[in-house]
Amino acid sequence: MSLLFYISSVVAIVATLLVITCHRPIHALLYLVVSFLAVSMIFLSLGAPFVAVLEVILYAGAIIVLLIFVVMMLNLGQEAALQEKQWLQPKVWVGPSILVAVLLLEMSILLLRGESAAIQPAVDMKRISLVLFKEYVIAVELVGFLLMAGIVGAAHIGKHKKKHPHRFLQNGKENGHADNNENNKEVKPGELLKEEMIHN
Amino acid sequence: MQHVWIVLGVLFVLLNVAAGLIWVERRMLAMWQDRLGPNRAGPLGLLIVLADTLKLFFKEDWIPSFADKKIFVIAPAIVVASVLMSFVVIPFAPGIVVADLNIGVLFFLAMSSLGVYSIVLGGWASNNKYSLLGAMRGASQMIAYEVFMGLSLMGVVMMTGSFRLTDIVEAQRSVWFCFTQPLGLILFFIAGIAETHRLPFDIPESESELIAGFHSEYSGMKFGMFFIGEYLGVTLISAMTVTMFFGGWMGPEFLPGWAWFFIKTFAFILFFILLRASLPRPRYDQLMESGWKVLLPLVLVNILVTGAVLLYLKG
Numbered sequence: 001m002s003l004l005f006y007i008s009s010v011v012a013i014v015a016t017l018l019v020i021t022c023h024r025p026i027h028a029l030l031y032l033v034v035s036f037l038a039v040s041m042i043f044l045s046l047g048a049p050f051v052a053v054l055e056v057i058l059y060a061g062a063i064i065v066l067l068i069f070v071v072m073m074l075n076l077g078q079e080a081a082l083q084e085k086q087w088l089q090p091k092v093w094v095g096p097s098i099l100v101a102v103l104l105l106e107m108s109i110l111l112l113r114g115e116s117a118a119i120q121p122a123v124d125m126k127r128i129s130l131v132l133f134k135e136y137v138i139a140v141e142l143v144g145f146l147l148m149a150g151i152v153g154a155a156h157i158g159k160h161k162k163k164h165p166h167r168f169l170q171n172g173k174e175n176g177h178a179d180n181n182e183n184n185k186e187v188k189p190g191e192l193l194k195e196e197m198i199h200n
Numbered sequence: 201m202q203h204v205w206i207v208l209g210v211l212f213v214l215l216n217v218a219a220g221l222i223w224v225e226r227r228m229l230a231m232w233q234d235r236l237g238p239n240r241a242g243p244l245g246l247l248i249v250l251a252d253t254l255k256l257f258f259k260e261d262w263i264p265s266f267a268d269k270k271i272f273v274i275a276p277a278i279v280v281a282s283v284l285m286s287f288v289v290i291p292f293a294p295g296i297v298v299a300d301l302n303i304g305v306l307f308f309l310a311m312s313s314l315g316v317y318s319i320v321l322g323g324w325a326s327n328n329k330y331s332l333l334g335a336m337r338g339a340s341q342m343i344a345y346e347v348f349m350g351l352s353l354m355g356v357v358m359m360t361g362s363f364r365l366t367d368i369v370e371a372q373r374s375v376w377f378c379f380t381q382p383l384g385l386i387l388f389f390i391a392g393i394a395e396t397h398r399l400p401f402d403i404p405e406s407e408s409e410l411i412a413g414f415h416s417e418y419s420g421m422k423f424g425m426f427f428i429g430e431y432l433g434v435t436l437i438s439a440m441t442v443t444m445f446f447g448g449w450m451g452p453e454f455l456p457g458w459a460w461f462f463i464k465t466f467a468f469i470l471f472f473i474l475l476r477a478s479l480p481r482p483r484y485d486q487l488m489e490s491g492w493k494v495l496l497p498l499v500l501v502n503i504l505v506t507g508a509v510l511l512y513l514k515g
Contacts, residue, residue, distance in 0.1 A: 026324065056314065061313025065339055066343070068321075
């Protein structure tokens, strides 16, 4: 099992490095997917299959798809890749490298002192759910509230007020002009802005 | 050694079923629409499978010059690989399962959530506006329906108390879950159609508006991979429906377990084809609206009621 652990660790590290150095955003995101899959393999080899599968379902399967979705909509072309290339000058690497070196030093000291966490026996779903819904039930519920607030907010921002029942009725043939004016008054400033953005 | 034989056997059967479905689908569609269908090559037109496959292999394998070449090549492989990986956890008969994981249901969900990459990347890498539109529709449709798919299976998991698919089949010895979880079955099947983006939910490719959507730039065997992936997906959803709700390999004694599994799965594949033959395609916003406003509340109600009944019976 430890050989599997080291192989997937190497894959994870290489993929993560490629995420940072790739010039094209979509390629970088794909390496991020590989990195998540490798991390899920690490969880699997350490005896936490539940966390491993959740990593794939949530991160690789949902969150990165949404990121790719956004990048696709941004329509980044050759210029974006060039800009990335300009940003990734050697001198940019100095700061992060120092910070990573500190972490590496810490980790090697810990490993050399032999205090690294021993491989636990397999963590099954029952134990995870008991801990989540007994000891940390308040935290779980608070996270639920937070997510709900986020969803409601997103739904509110994304809501489009339907002004015309059909595109053929746009010119107010059915509603008459007075109705149309009233409709226009009800439009909130934010929505007007959105309309303008669409038109531009 | 037995493991290798099971793997090879499952792979052989699946690929043949996927290829055979080309003929089955066209013949059945023709029957339901009062036509003849392919009937010239070989007995009952069976050799159309061979002809279609040969045609796909010998077509020019063209990569557009404006495409992102690497991703363009990877995308069709992802769909077939992820669907084939899902079959790993399905028990075809007692003892005939590639890997009986204790997280079987979750593994299936994880693999089907990876399948969305093939549409998104294929559509994006084609660098074509219709493909991109198809990819965006596909991504939002599949992410949305994945949620209901996972949640609709949770009722069954709650009643079994295990994510292992053999346990789920064993738990249906007295009564199948299609009787105790009817809402879960319907919701899972609807989500399954959307996941495999089959008609009536083939909005990512809708040929009448997006000219095949995400795979309009694909030709030859790369298109063939999308094609095979779709049929494998249909088989997968049918097999999962049978395993989760229709007692898997269970059935009267006069036929062996795998035969029952095969018959039930085939019945659902035919149902998929019947849906394609009879239903019109909804509009994109109608699909998303019905998903989030109707199916999600229903799925949550299903979980709530199942939990309440289980608690009542326990205490």
